[in-house]
Amino acid sequence: MTPETVQLAAESGMRCCATFWGLDIAFELFLAGLAGGLMILPRAAQTRRWAFAALALAGLVLFLHLGQKSAALWFYASFQPQAPMWWGAWLFALALAALVVWDRRPALNWLRVPVALLGAGLVIYPGIMLGSLAARPAWHPVWTPVSFTILSLGSAAALLVLLDPRLRLRPAWSTSATLVLLITLATRAAILLSGQG
Amino acid sequence: MPRRFAMVIDRKLCVGCAACVVACMNQNESFGYSRCRVTERLTGSYPNLRLDIFSERCNHCEDAPCVPVCPTGASHHSAHGLVEVHKDKCTGCRACVAACPYDARFPGSDGAVSKCNFCEPLVHQGREPACVAQCPTQAMVFGDINDPQGELRRLLDTRKAQVLKPEAATRPHIFYLEARP
Numbered sequence: 001m002t003p004e005t006v007q008l009a010a011e012s013g014m015r016c017c018a019t020f021w022g023l024d025i026a027f028e029l030f031l032a033g034l035a036g037g038l039m040i041l042p043r044a045a046q047t048r049r050w051a052f053a054a055l056a057l058a059g060l061v062l063f064l065h066l067g068q069k070s071a072a073l074w075f076y077a078s079f080q081p082q083a084p085m086w087w088g089a090w091l092f093a094l095a096l097a098a099l100v101v102w103d104r105r106p107a108l109n110w111l112r113v114p115v116a117l118l119g120a121g122l123v124i125y126p127g128i129m130l131g132s133l134a135a136r137p138a139w140h141p142v143w144t145p146v147s148f149t150i151l152s153l154g155s156a157a158a159l160l161v162l163l164d165p166r167l168r169l170r171p172a173w174s175t176s177a178t179l180v181l182l183i184t185l186a187t188r189a190a191i192l193l194s195g196q197g
Numbered sequence: 198m199p200r201r202f203a204m205v206i207d208r209k210l211c212v213g214c215a216a217c218v219v220a221c222m223n224q225n226e227s228f229g230y231s232r233c234r235v236t237e238r239l240t241g242s243y244p245n246l247r248l249d250i251f252s253e254r255c256n257h258c259e260d261a262p263c264v265p266v267c268p269t270g271a272s273h274h275s276a277h278g279l280v281e282v283h284k285d286k287c288t289g290c291r292a293c294v295a296a297c298p299y300d301a302r303f304p305g306s307d308g309a310v311s312k313c314n315f316c317e318p319l320v321h322q323g324r325e326p327a328c329v330a331q332c333p334t335q336a337m338v339f340g341d342i343n344d345p346q347g348e349l350r351r352l353l354d355t356r357k358a359q360v361l362k363p364e365a366a367t368r369p370h371i372f373y374l375e376a377r378p
Binding site: 010011012014020021065066067068069071072074075077078080082083084085086088089129132133134135136195196 | 218297
């Protein structure tokens, strides 16, 4: 009879922060990616208010997640270009400002370019931020940014379908678009939680 | 050469009593959570069983991954190489918690991220960290790794030592002396 191999582990003291970024952050990443996608896709001028709403809600979720909200201004009072999250904070602020200006001054067509660039940043940044964390091998440095980018663009395209008065009346299109949005949200949560605990 | 604080834990002497955990709670007035932990892992097949005990905390790594990811600069290296957190600048975003391969950081009760600081206020008074002072088997030695006459340097030069997760390449400053020769 083969002796049984024992593997036991016990721990006392410091509580491990098993889930440091929970479902609220998954939702925030979904909204920010959605907003970024809308800012890139061809109908950005028509959907800028949707992009603004998604991004503003994402920012609110992110702010509420902060443990010490009174320190939030340090994101903008510090210069930490080596930190992906510092870039993320500036992307949020600049994208919101650009969308507001574009909404107030729709004649400024040249804003289409900076809005698209900021949108690209919003789409790419979360995956790069997660992928850069070597301590979390589940967040692959290449596949995480790639999958996040595809999901963001896919969710934005799905919202465009739902906003289109002709397409949304076709059950196949509207059902598919809704499914894409739900799958994107679920995948975000799965990827985020897989790297923790 | 500037002082560079480090810790050596003799695994031959550590019995896993968790006095370090209690001392940490007491020092930091944080009953219910500690900045250090004791982990025990029992492996093998009877009668060849092996019990590994580690008293773990922030490793104050020289290449600490928690420092560059901080978006506000709250997480930083002090003059003596300690990894510290400016409480006022910490937003509690937890980027550093995600970056730490040792799970040595956690959200504190004030919302800012908390971690072991080697009891810096005590060290500034010329005293030892609370966990070191309270260890009943004197398994822990704290000191300046750059002091050639120090006990810590002597132990590292004469005994075989290991660090946690060497593959992370963070150059930790907590060393565990081998339990077996």
